Amino acid sequence: MEAMATFSSLPALFSRPPVRFLASLSIPFLPNSRLVGRRFRNLRSVFTSCSADRVVARPSSEFRRKNSVAGHEDEKLQALRALFSRPGIGIDAYIIPSQDAHQSEFIAECFMRRAYISGFTGSAGTAVVTKDKAALWTDARYFLQAEKQLGSDWIVMRSGNLGVPTTIEWLNDVLTPGCRIGIDPYLFSSDATNELKEAISKKNHELVFLYDINLVDEIWGESRPKPPMKPIRVHEIKYAGVDVSSKLSSLRSEVFEAGCTAIVISMLDEVAWLLNLRGNDVPHSPVFYSYLIVDATGAKLFVDNNKVTDQVIAHLRTAGVELRPYEAILSELESLAAEGEKLWLDSSTVNAAVVNIYKSACDINGRFVEKGLAGLYRASPVAIAKAVKNESELEGMRNSHLRDAAALTEFWAWLEEEISRNEVLTEVEVADKLLEFRGKQAGFLETSFDTISGYGANGAIVHYRPEPESCSIVDNKNLFLLDSGAQYVDGTTDITRTVHFGDPSSRQKECYTRVLKGHIALDQAVFPENTPGFVLDVLARSSLWKVGLDYRHGTGHGVGAALNVHEGPQGISFRYGNFTTLQKGMVVSNEPGYYEDHSFGIRIENLLYVKEANVPNRYGGIGYLGFEKLTFVPIQSKLIELSLMTPEEISWLNQYHSQVWEKVSPLVDGSAREWLWNNTRPLPH
């Protein structure tokens, strides 16, 4: 799957080369968009615009909507504004982001405050409410949806469009100097609040942390969904590979080496990975809401006790992990500060409430540290440890990918048959059927993201999500792009195939073949140890560039092992600021594409893992690395323009299809097996 908004079709890709890795800069404030790149926050300020002196035009909807206000105010906005002047609050504006307290890509319903207050349900957006204005920022994927869903009191801010101000620019513009801007400090990373504070200080505004109350929750009241309560389960050692004690022990060594006595982990996938636990609190990611503090001798997991089974308690006890209520995190930080513990906190991901409580408590207990100098603020060491998979994790990934391939084989055989019989099927029905096939596979849990089922022009929308009432019919007249993935008990998958059930045009074949050539070039790359991922990005683009084509997203993202489908810190993209090197055991997607607006979309995606390359030399006395495939599903040969392929590329495809048949045919039968046979036959050289 293409990785979220930071990889999305924003206009910044080639417009400002020296800041090319700042592709997300033009999104004024979409916290969700920062997940994959979260380790590089310092390079990608989300609060500032590309250019300080650009013209700040008002979006047309602002005027239209203002005129339509007929004297009566949106009730939720009215209630929210009433809270502004409550004693102890006293603010002039309130920012409502899409995030939860852990910078999660997918969040529980009870945390969807931005959707509740605004009515806009898209996955990315930031709402800002002042005493007399309400505005919502979202990106190009959601412009139409936002227009439709937002009430007339709301202004739609089209992020990335020329002249549209960022959240901060807008606040600095509409508020009189010296205002108080409120936020829920749990919903912003510490780094983000610092940027925010600085940006608004230009107009003498003050950033007000409302620790004890979320204003939207206050209005939401009884109708607010309950927090998720599903039980946590143990991720078996045969899948995890390394036991919790060993993981904690390695982590402690790193923490001590950095001169700290303890570390706070707040990313949910990091907690789950460290503790060999999995949860069910949010869609698509097997994580659970929690914080973890690891110190010299033990560890404390802050989690709702109701989710913890006896088995989990026993599992944690073995590793010396104690339980604490989720809400106790702040008081624990105060105690640790009082005891003089020096904490390691990743301020790019740990929320501002946690960081600030610790800092303030340290300042109060000034006998231990110089004022303001408490703690170490550095990227969490768990990210890289988690990214480098061990052999058991890779085994689980390989196995789950084969079962996934079996489901996909059954699905594609079914769909091809349906289309040939002229059955009318929508994009949503097709996606639902795929879910049904996956559901039959052992260890299947859920989808790893919302399936992108895009027929024809919809395929050109990189993050398209079909809706039942509006989606297209899938037939044999155009390309069909299907990007989907699953969570299994032993692994996480993410695969894209593009097919045509009729006669593709020569234009489509040329574009498809060039995308495939890029896919093959990256798949076959060999590179020295210590190569940053971005170095390889050009290999996937070269064949498109030769004819003046390109795609506006990265080529590869990290994938968790039975964890988040998008994880950092590595990446293969034009974000040249990410110097994370590709390391043996890392999993990455290989997903070049090409999108012809209003016409069709192409993407070919396999997951790969990094392994030692079998090379006869070791120049420089270092290792050389390459990739091994995880994904084994046929690539449609019909779409290939053979005259553009080299003999080596055809060999690659034939070898791949031979492996697909060998590995997947034992898992399918009947018409699916026949389809698999037909779709893995070698092409002539």
Add this chain to the structure above:
Amino acid sequence: MEAMATFSSLPALFSRPPVRFLASLSIPFLPNSRLVGRRFRNLRSVFTSCSADRVVARPSSEFRRKNSVAGHEDEKLQALRALFSRPGIGIDAYIIPSQDAHQSEFIAECFMRRAYISGFTGSAGTAVVTKDKAALWTDARYFLQAEKQLGSDWIVMRSGNLGVPTTIEWLNDVLTPGCRIGIDPYLFSSDATNELKEAISKKNHELVFLYDINLVDEIWGESRPKPPMKPIRVHEIKYAGVDVSSKLSSLRSEVFEAGCTAIVISMLDEVAWLLNLRGNDVPHSPVFYSYLIVDATGAKLFVDNNKVTDQVIAHLRTAGVELRPYEAILSELESLAAEGEKLWLDSSTVNAAVVNIYKSACDINGRFVEKGLAGLYRASPVAIAKAVKNESELEGMRNSHLRDAAALTEFWAWLEEEISRNEVLTEVEVADKLLEFRGKQAGFLETSFDTISGYGANGAIVHYRPEPESCSIVDNKNLFLLDSGAQYVDGTTDITRTVHFGDPSSRQKECYTRVLKGHIALDQAVFPENTPGFVLDVLARSSLWKVGLDYRHGTGHGVGAALNVHEGPQGISFRYGNFTTLQKGMVVSNEPGYYEDHSFGIRIENLLYVKEANVPNRYGGIGYLGFEKLTFVPIQSKLIELSLMTPEEISWLNQYHSQVWEKVSPLVDGSAREWLWNNTRPLPH
């Protein structure tokens, strides 16, 4: 030609990936090494070591040499130290770099102070003399030479070797805290002195600028060579393409837009380019010692009047350029400061004397600016203007390259014949003969750098320079690498070919073919506008990486049009910090290589220029770029392992050779023409 020390065979290439573009960090202090990368000075601190806590071992020679001191001191050192305590000087150490006052790659003999004081004549090195020690830093190219040439009072510091301290580390170590370290402020860029100042302040040392005296010159006395006096000539408009008035007018616009009233240009090639003048003050580069100040209405050239002919005076008058004595630069800066002019100075290249005089004068005239805030310190806009060649400059480059190709054809035909007749020829004799052939070509001026004529194992030394008394015989038993270039009145060339006059081994053929595949891949690249050069570097390396091979230098550097053979700011290399994009009209070298230590070296180098690519699409609404070749000299087919070449690569070679024959055959006759015919025959597909 491979570009100097920053591109050299240093061990840092793959050792520290996140700072991979800091390849030169491990050279403690080799100012000359900074030329090509000078725009990125801030990323490549030359004064600091890679790691603050590394073990600082003493090089073995320190002990050996100390023991050999038999009580009598080196006379030059004695004289130098005597000056330390002269009134008005009062220093404890003196740093003597290799540089002139303009950060030139090649310098006039009278400025070779480091060579004079130490006796070491290598091109790169820094001498540091304290009251009781004298040390010289140089890189691996010169370790043996330094050992041989330095007297027993000198310590050889092997830059880049493990445990060898940087200049600053050493000074901070051997001096008692609170010493005064003297420098000639003309010989250091302003940025460099700031780094130096900060680094030595850790031990409470003070950096002392000796404006009025260079201590080495003082000792050198009468025997010091006279400054160069050769006349300056006008670079004809048919070669320059744009007249001086137009260039100055564009520059003024940029200066005013940046909020300045004038700019100081101190890089000699920038002055020469701006004024359409050429000189003869240093070897290999057609430049002349000078400064240029361009203000709102005019310009002042600071140059020795003896070099200026009547023709030059008339040429300058037309463009409104006045003449001033070279030495008058400082007093002019004081006047400008007094008049409140806001100057643009590139502090990474303009020397500390110039920058500091201006700053001090502004501080004294504090009524104009806040103390310390005078001037704009930013990369010179001339660098990029000069790098993007106009059509006349490209025409001169194309023409001079064809004449150069004719000379090379005659040379290679001659050499092949000599070797086949078993004539005994040394590397130096071969290089001299090449010079002879070039000398017959119209418009030839001189070599553009010292010819690298490396037979067998010598070819593996990236910056090898053969010496008459010690160089190898060139015969038919091993590979012969020849990297050479010339200055013509209309252009500058730089070409490397590697050949074998006998039977190459299969190892040599495989390595050669992989280097060639990389060369072809880069030559054929198409890429979107705004692509930084480093993005393409991997294309030249991929085929080597596939078998675990690589080379430890960049792939391409900029080349001046009838100017310096190495120029910035663009580059194609693993220095990922250089975000300069490749732009239409830029000239770059394409020179992948492979070096097997103690055995052989391979490099294949053409010069290319960037042009619009002929592509059927323009995805993103932007232009796509590619390369056009400037160099037309056969590539030895005998060394190609055909089984490793794709049909497209063979076509590339055949097309190239067909172009070579077509373009160069009219310029040669007799045996040279026959050789050219034989060496441009198509290979079978």
